[in-house]
Amino acid sequence: MKLSNNNILVISTLSIMLVTGVGCGGMNSKRLRTIGAVIAVGIAAKLIYDMVIDYQTEQVSNENQVIDDYKKEHKQLPEEPVLVSYVSSLKPGDVVKVGSPISITSSLEVVRGSSKKDIEIKEKITIFDNEDHEKELKSLTKVVNKDTKACGAFENAFTFKLPKGMPQGIYPIKTFVIVDGKTFEPKENRMQLVINHDEYDEPSLRFVNNSNQSSWGNSTESLVFSK
Secondary structure, X not given: OOOOHHHHHHHHHHHHHHHOOOOOOOOOHHHHHHHHHHHXXXXXXXXXXXXXXXXXXXXXEOHHHHHHHHHHHHOOOOOOOEEEEEEEEEEOOOEEOOOOEEEEEEEEEEEOOOOOOOOOEEEEEEEEOOOOOOOEEEEEEEEOOOOOOOOEEEEEEEEEEOOOOOOOEEEEEEEEEXXXXXXXXXXXXXXXXXXXXXXXXXXXXXXXXXXXXXXXXXXXXXXXXXX
C-alpha cells in the first residue's frame, strides 16, 4: 500500500505521541480521541497552508462615479475614506466537496476622503479551523486597486480547491476590506465540508469500537486505517 504525504503525517504524529507518553497508562477512549483530534488539526493546517488561492478583481464603477453617488446623499466627501458597501458570499453554496472549485465572491465600494486622492484598498481572506473557530489556518491579502490607487466599486473573487485529506466539518471564512491600513468590519461565511469516503483511493483514519457492550466503561477502541 502506497502512503500519501497526509498518511505519513498521520503515522509520524501518532508515533511521536505514543513515544512521548500519550499512550502511557493504556490506550483508552479518551486518549485515542485526543490523538485523533490533534492529528486532524495538524492535517487540516498543513493541507490548507499548501493550498493555492487565486484572486481576481474587476472595477465596475470608477472614482468619479462613486464620488458623485456619495455627494448626492452626503453633499460632500468625508474627511477619511469610507467603505460605502461590502457583501460577500460562498459559491456554489455552503456545502462543499474536496477537489471542486470554491469561490468567495464579493462586491465592495469605497469612496476616498477629501484630504487625500490616492488610497490603497486591500481585501483579505482568512480560513479558520473546523474545530477551533478562533484558530487561523490560512490568510491571503490582495490589493484591489493596484493599477489606479483610486477609489471605486469592485467585484472580486477568491477561488480555491480543498485538497483531498481535509477533515470534514464547518470551516468559518472571514473576508475583510482594508483601506490605507484601516480594517473594516469583516463578512463571515461558513463552509461545510462533506466527505464521501467512496471517492477516496487512499486510507483514512478512523476509530473502531472493539466491544459490543453499550457501556463505554467496558469497551475499548483502536486507531486503524481504512480504505
